[in-house]
Amino acid sequence: MSPFRDLPLKSKLSLALLLSSGIAVTLLFILMLVNAVYNLRQGAVSQILVITEVTAANSAAALVFNDPKSAADTLAALRVEPEIMLAEIHDANNQRFASYRSIRASADFKVGEANRDNFWDPIFITTRFVVVDNEPIGHVWVVADLSTLLSALTGQVLALAIAAIISLALTLLIANRFRTMIAAPIEQVASTAKAIAHDQDFSRRVPRAGSDEVGQLIDAFNHMVGQIEDRELRLKDELQHRKATEQKLEKLAHYDTLTGLPNRHMFQQALALTLERARNLGSQVALFFIDLDNFKVINDSLGHVTGDMLLKILSQRLTKCVRSSDIISRLGGDEFTVIIDHVKGAEHLREIADKLAAAVAQAVELKDIELQTTASIGIALFPDDATNAEDLVRNADTAMYFAKSRGRSNFQFFSAKMNDHANKRLIIEAHLRRAIEKNELSLMYQPQIDLATGHIIGAEALLRWTSPELGEVGPAEFIPVAEETGIIQQIGDFVMESACLQARRWMDEEGASLRIAVNVSIRQFSARQFVDNVQALLARTGLPVELLELELTESCIMDNVEDTLIKIRELHELGIRLSIDDFGTGYSSMTYLKQLPISQLKVDQSFVRNIPESNEDMEIVRAVLHLSHGLKLETLAEGVETVAQARFLAQEGCMIAQGYYFSRPVPPEEITVLLRGRRRYTWQ
Amino acid sequence: MRSFPCILPALLGLLFALPVMALEQDEAAVKAAFIYNFTKFVEWPAEAEGPLQLCLIGETDSLLAALANLEGKQSQGRSIRVRSTGHYALDGCRVIVVGASEADRLTAILGNAQRQPALTVSEIGHFADAGGMIGLVVNNARVQFEINAQAAQRANLKLSAQLLKLAWKVKK
Numbered sequence: 139m140s141p142f143r144d145l146p147l148k149s150k151l152s153l154a155l156l157l158s159s160g161i162a163v164t165l166l167f168i169l170m171l172v173n174a175v176y177n178l179r180q181g182a183v184s185q186i187l188v189i190t191e192v193t194a195a196n197s198a199a200a201l202v203f204n205d206p207k208s209a210a211d212t213l214a215a216l217r218v219e220p221e222i223m224l225a226e227i228h229d230a231n232n233q234r235f236a237s238y239r240s241i242r243a244s245a246d247f248k249v250g251e252a253n254r255d256n257f258w259d260p261i262f263i264t265t266r267f268v269v270v271d272n273e274p275i276g277h278v279w280v281v282a283d284l285s286t287l288l289s290a291l292t293g294q295v296l297a298l299a300i301a302a303i304i305s306l307a308l309t310l311l312i313a314n315r316f317r318t319m320i321a322a323p324i325e326q327v328a329s330t331a332k333a334i335a336h337d338q339d340f341s342r343r344v345p346r347a348g349s350d351e352v353g354q355l356i357d358a359f360n361h362m363v364g365q366i367e368d369r370e371l372r373l374k375d376e377l378q379h380r381k382a383t384e385q386k387l388e389k390l391a392h393y394d395t396l397t398g399l400p401n402r403h404m405f406q407q408a409l410a411l412t413l414e415r416a417r418n419l420g421s422q423v424a425l426f427f428i429d430l431d432n433f434k435v436i437n438d439s440l441g442h443v444t445g446d447m448l449l450k451i452l453s454q455r456l457t458k459c460v461r462s463s464d465i466i467s468r469l470g471g472d473e474f475t476v477i478i479d480h481v482k483g484a485e486h487l488r489e490i491a492d493k494l495a496a497a498v499a500q501a502v503e504l505k506d507i508e509l510q511t512t513a514s515i516g517i518a519l520f521p522d523d524a525t526n527a528e529d530l531v532r533n534a535d536t537a538m539y540f541a542k543s544r545g546r547s548n549f550q551f552f553s554a555k556m557n558d559h560a561n562k563r564l565i566i567e568a569h570l571r572r573a574i575e576k577n578e579l580s581l582m583y584q585p586q587i588d589l590a591t592g593h594i595i596g597a598e599a600l601l602r603w604t605s606p607e608l609g610e611v612g613p614a615e616f617i618p619v620a621e622e623t624g625i626i627q628q629i630g631d632f633v634m635e636s637a638c639l640q641a642r643r644w645m646d647e648e649g650a651s652l653r654i655a656v657n658v659s660i661r662q663f664s665a666r667q668f669v670d671n672v673q674a675l676l677a678r679t680g681l682p683v684e685l686l687e688l689e690l691t692e693s694c695i696m697d698n699v700e701d702t703l704i705k706i707r708e709l710h711e712l713g714i715r716l717s718i719d720d721f722g723t724g725y726s727s728m729t730y731l732k733q734l735p736i737s738q739l740k741v742d743q744s745f746v747r748n749i750p751e752s753n754e755d756m757e758i759v760r761a762v763l764h765l766s767h768g769l770k771l772e773t774l775a776e777g778v779e780t781v782a783q784a785r786f787l788a789q790e791g792c793m794i795a796q797g798y799y800f801s802r803p804v805p806p807e808e809i810t811v812l813l814r815g816r817r818r819y820t821w822q
Numbered sequence: 823m824r825s826f827p828c829i830l831p832a833l834l835g836l837l838f839a840l841p842v843m844a845l846e847q848d849e850a851a852v853k854a855a856f857i858y859n860f861t862k863f864v865e866w867p868a869e870a871e872g873p874l875q876l877c878l879i880g881e882t883d884s885l886l887a888a889l890a891n892l893e894g895k896q897s898q899g900r901s902i903r904v905r906s907t908g909h910y911a912l913d914g915c916r917v918i919v920v921g922a923s924e925a926d927r928l929t930a931i932l933g934n935a936q937r938q939p940a941l942t943v944s945e946i947g948h949f950a951d952a953g954g955m956i957g958l959v960v961n962n963a964r965v966q967f968e969i970n971a972q973a974a975q976r977a978n979l980k981l982s983a984q985l986l987k988l989a990w991k992v993k994k
Contacts, residue, residue: 203856
């Protein structure tokens with residue numbers, strides 16, 4: 139069975155047709171042969187019967203008149219019948235009267251019975267009575283050998299065989315035709331499937347071939363390929379769509395949507411590439427930092443739709459001032475940069491700076507108003523002023539701030555002097571003014587641990603400033619500048635508002651009543667409307683008053699005692715907690731300390747740091763704890779970094795501790811995580 | 823004729839299972855049997871119905887005596903009536919056997935017999951030639967017969983072809 143199974147469909151069909159028609163032809167052949175033999179035999183038998191009958195009738199007289207010779211003559215006439223082998227006439231007493239023996243009968247040919255008539259037996263025997271006047275007077279006995287008849291069949295057999303061969307040949311022809319009718323479409327399906335697999339051309343189809351099973355197969359195949367084609371097309375569409383989206387996103391990521399100029403991200407990439415090339419070529423690159431002088435005023439007074447229009451027009455003008463190989467970008471707001479590759483000397487750069495300044499200074503006409511603005515430009519050179527992109531940007535920025543401080547509308551080349559301490563304050567000030575707008579300020583929170591329970595009882599809000607130009611700037615650096623310049627008001631408001639909102643969020647979202655400690659600077663505190671501000675803030679944020687703790691330094695309190703006393707009392711009346719920060723570092727007057735309605739003393743970290751090594755510090759801390767106990771004040775130790783310190787403080791009756799041993803200042807989300815985990819600190 | 827050919831007893835024995843005979847009576851018996859058998863191979867015209875009258879003419883000899891034994895026998899479904907008669911009273915005769923004694927008056931007898939649909943038989947020599955229908959002869963001790971087909975035809979009798987075939991002589 140298996141060799142047949144592996145045959146091609148064509149051969150199977152041919153074989154099946156040949157087999158079936160072969161069997162049919164053979165059966166027909168046999169039937170026809172049997173029929174022919176039967177007919178032939180029947181004819182011969184009936185002839186023999188007639189002859190026997192006639193012989194019997196003709197022998198009557200011979201028997202009656204006892205004439206054996208005449209009877210023998212009658213029998214001799216049988217020689218014309220080749221099948222008849224023996225014939226005898228017997229009288230009434232069954233005595234042989236006359237006999238005949240064919241010359242074809244072999245010598246030993248002998249039979250006994252009176253009748254024999256079997257289809258398969260070539261020997262046929264019959265007996266007929268000789269009757270005269272209704273009386274049998276004897277009988278005729280005839281023996282015939284019908285096998286000789288078969289020789290007459292040879293021709294017929296031959297004819298039948300030829301017919302069979304012809305019909306088999308016809309069958310083969312028809313089989314071939316069927317083969318093409320059945321196998322060809324199936325082969326086509328197979329070859330089409332192969333072709334599709336090879337070249338992925340799903341538009342290929344198999345031509346329809348009738349509606350039989352093969353036709354249905356082809357329809358189903360075509361339908362399937364059609365579905366695949368559809369899906370392929372959809373996939374292609376989707377891919378194209380996605381590519382377009384990606385390009386759009388790419389553009390969004392690299393280009394400023396308002397002006398179409400490269401954005402900060404692309405600027406940084408371009409600068410890095412340019413510097414690397416310049417490094418390899420040993421060439422000079424100049425970076426221009428351009429800042430519009432009074433853009434904020436325009437934006438605030440005329441609305442930022444107008445501001446945007448102005449930016450658009452100015453960016454077009456600036457673009458026209460530089461070569462196409464120079465890269466002009468908008469970093470955000472009103473800040474633009476130009477990267478000048480292959481610098482041809484300071485004079486050339488001055489010309490460009492003049493051109494840029496002039497382009498900005500030219501009046502801009504917008505609908506019904508005419509706007510006039512100027513630009514301050516800072517220029518830094520690679521590799522002269524900086525050897526990396528970060529420094530180059532910072533230095534160009536510094537130069538720009540110098541230009542601004544020199545009365546605006548001018549340009550400055552960077553010089554190393556600009557990084558002096560005094561200058562640095564200047565730079566910090568310049569940047570700090572915009573830090574809030576540019577969202578560069580953020581708050582971190584350091585947990586305060588209740589030493590009685592180990593739970594977080596509150597958090598101190600600590601200000602962080604991350605400037606893209608200056609990097610991370612510490613509070614010690616920028617807070618004095620902010621106080622000097624008065625920016626501290628804004629910053630203080632920002633800190634207090636952010637901290638209160640965050641505390642409120644923890645209340646609402648985590649169900650945690652966390653005390654929030656906010657540092658207040660002297661300048662901030664001395665503002666006339668400070669108490670009103672705080673009150674308004676609490677009202678605005680809805681934070682329970684007892685959760686706000688203001689930290690004042692000793693020096694802050696001692697600075698203007700009269701005023702401070704009034705304000706502290708007012709705050710106390712409102713229910714706000716007050717804490718003396720950095721206790722022990724200033725010149726606290728015990729007298730005032732006793733008079734002030736404060737809640738907490740914060741032991742400065744400088745005393746905690748050396749515990750337990752320094753006995754002196756330990757004594758001081760003990761003394762402070764003792765003092766605050768006497769004054770019924772809460773004590774908080776800062777800068778707790780070791781388990782020994784925590785243990786000591788707990789032992790000595792310090793109520794609250796804060797420091798790296800428990801947690802560094804962390805973003806508010808991490809405090810949320812600690813609250814959710816119901817974190818409990820230990821120091822045993 | 824009365825000799826003893828060695829074949830004759832065998833032949834007689836075959837035909838009738840008779841004992842070996844050399845006697846005149848035996849010959850007469852054979853001839854009588856022949857005559858009886860002739861009636862089976864003759865077809866009379868339709869009007870000649872009724873019993874088969876076997877008319878004997880002449881002096882009674884051994885043959886005629888033997889024929890008397892046929893009285894009452896059946897042939898072709900008809901009963902045989904044997905009667906002796908003269909030369910003229912031949913009405914109703916179906917078979918006329920002319921005895922040996924009548925050899926001289928044969929012409930007259932046959933002339934009379936011609937008016938009857940009757941088979942004429944005789945053992946008189948040259949009977950067929952003389953106008954008789956069947957003449958019995960003995961050749962080599964064997965009884966044979968000769969036939970005058972014309973005479974039979976004239977009398978509207980049909981003789982079987984087999985009979986003609988067996989005849990030693992046939993006059994047409």
